[in-house]
Amino acid sequence: MSQRQVVHPESALAVALRTEQARLTRLYDRLDAAREQARTAFAATLGRSEAGGSRQARVEREVSAGERSRRLAQLTAVERGLCFGRIDETDGETRYIGRIGLRDADGEILLTDWRAPAARPFYTATPGDPGPLVRRRHLHTRDRTVVGIDDEVFDLDRLGEGDRRALVGEAALLATLRRGRTGRMEQVVATIQTEQDRVIRSGLAGALVVHGGPGTGKTVAALHRAAYLLYAHRDVLERRGVLVIGPNTLFSRYIGQVLPSLGETDVVVATLGELYPGVRATAADSPAAAVVKGDARMAGVVAAAVRDRQRLPDGDLEVTIPVRTSLRDGVEVVVEEMTISASHAACAAARDRARDSGLLHNTARRLFTLDVLTALALDQAAQLDALGALTAEEEAELEALLAEADAGVGADTSGDAGGAEDDFGGDVPTAEEAAEEAAVQAAEDLRHARRVLWTYPAVREAVEALWPYLTPERLIGEFLADPAAIASAAPHLSPAECAALLRPYGAPWTPGDVPLLDEAAELLGVDEVEERAARQAEAERRRQQEAYARGVLEFTGLVDSGLVETRLVEAGMLAERHEDPGLGTTTAQRAAADRTWAYGHVIVDEAQELSAMAWRTVMRRVPARSLTVVGDLSQTGSAAGARSWGEMLDPYLEGRWREERLTVNYRTPAQIMAVAADVLAAVAPGQEPPEPVREDGEPPRALRLEAVGGIAGLPALAEAELAAVRAGLADGGRLAVIVPETRYAEVSALFPSGAEDVLDRPVAVLTPAAAKGLEFDAVLVVEPAEILARGPAGGRDLYVAVTRATRRLTVVHGGPLPEMLSRLAQDR
């Protein structure tokens, strides 16, 4: 393939560099001008941002401030590698390809966005099928300077027919791959390969499953696809947003830089543990708990847990309420009480009516409460009537007195609009009118009685105990802490499975809890009144905080500085947003805060890790079923994860999903991949490992633990490995020590841990699960036999561990080296 590279004579290269530098300078000038414009516009928005004003004005201000700050962020993020390519077409057209599109003052296109259809040949042209291209040029830049050029001239006559597995821009690709790792995903937009391009530009509608082995660029393709879809379908996706789900927070940070650098700032990146707003899953489940919580049967268990909270009293419901109170020394004391009751049958009827209403638990609760209060109020009235009942003579006397009074001044002073025209005219109401009036009065009395009853804590507690207002957090938190509740709601689970679910109330949430919370939220619904009260309390708290902050700033005199003023305006906007979530925050912000948000597209990376319950949660976020599912079944580490795509997806997609496969490994050099292939053959016979494109790197090796001084010797070994790998790199250079979960605490304690993010450290100690999706220049895999000991998932963990290195792989073992790693021993 080297004949495709054109070696420029010195002078020709110099000329080409000069030409491209002139173009690049022009592009950066244009970028600077665009930034300046955006900055001025943003400052102008802030200038007129006095907090307050009409809602309409606030919405407009928010929207334009949001748009302008986004534009500014986008223009800032594309600084590095703004332009990376050029194509020359057969019709004489020349285009420069870059992270965003730019035009000059006259509207002429200076730079074509990499996502535009016109840029596509840059990614798809191969020697066998160059399309409209005569030449593709990769521009290598450092800061704002062109430092190198790679040209491919598509001259079919010079290429043999066999040269089919063509890499796109091979020289540029290999140069990118050979760079040291920085802990952030490398910028690969310049060297996207044809099979990846197919994934990236696949249509928006429907579900696309992308599978491929480790290092095949699945994450790369998924992220570029997010950016591409937002570009190509902005109309739909700007409103509904795109959600990218990754396996862990490390991974989210790892990819966090990529989308802004591709010109996108409006994507929600979350782990499954973050999909439920307001909850952060910070703990991990045991494998046994993960399996049970991830089982699709848990949907039924959560439904049963909700029904179990709709209870009946053992016999009749009895509540003691005050009848008479008196003030003594300024304190109200109860001087007389009575016990009222609602019969068991009345409670059962109330429960049936509420359940049959089709309303969700928290809204059906109103019906139930009303019916039970009615029963209590009727009982109270009956008891009071009985207390005040008149003897026959007293009744006759009273009647006579009333008749006399009616004949005199007129009895009806109720002012009922539906009654006789002259209320004071002394007309005696007809029997029907009297009955109607009595009914109206009775209903009013009942309402009043219920209202009064509801003010008694004892009544509230009694009714609440039967049908409580439940947040998902309360339901699931209490459920998982209560063996009796688990046994009742999950009779079909084995005792061991029930035991795996159990944990203390208030224990931190796990990713496996999130689908349960989500399920519960679907069944519980929200009671607007309760929600509004909570929101108002929060808004009040913020107002007080802001007033306090303002007071402090004024007191210290800092408020005169423009910076502080800007901050205050922003603080004011933030407070307003909290009070009025409809204000113009970005789509991503609104979507991330709203559990019921329907995204326009969802991308799931490392999708093999999702349990059946997790898929239910994901599918709720994307009712249109427009999604990209990216993963590798041979890396499934979660015991609750996927064994086949059909098993997970068919319940929602009924087989209607299309597939793309990525086959080339860009990360792991061939020698390391040969070891990984042995592991794969042992743990997943019949599965094909991807084909490595890199031939460089050191032979992988195995070392005995004693030879390096035991576990305590790992830091020195890591230091030496890091030094070795850095010797061959211009910059960067990072190492991971991948240890079995059981060794994590022991090993990580040996390594200094500063305040910085684990990804910013030169050496990261990780479990295989945490290493998923990441890559390092050098990797130490510690005690592979212990990793394997986790059962079938252990084998896949080991496969993940040995495929993280881009240069050096060293396996350190105390016990015998597992058979599947025997190639390492031979290579030594």
Ligand SMILES: Nc1ncnc2c1ncn2[C@@H]1O[C@H](COP(=O)(O)OP(=O)(O)OP(=O)(O)O)[C@@H](O)[C@H]1O
């Ligand atoms: N077209 C490309 N040009 C340059 N580098 C690439 C390209 N495709 C992939 N890479 C690089 O290869 C490495 C692996 O890519 P990525 O992490 O996307 O793989 P993956 O399939 O998600 O792997 P895994 O399954 O192990 O998580 C990354 O360093 C990535 O930058």
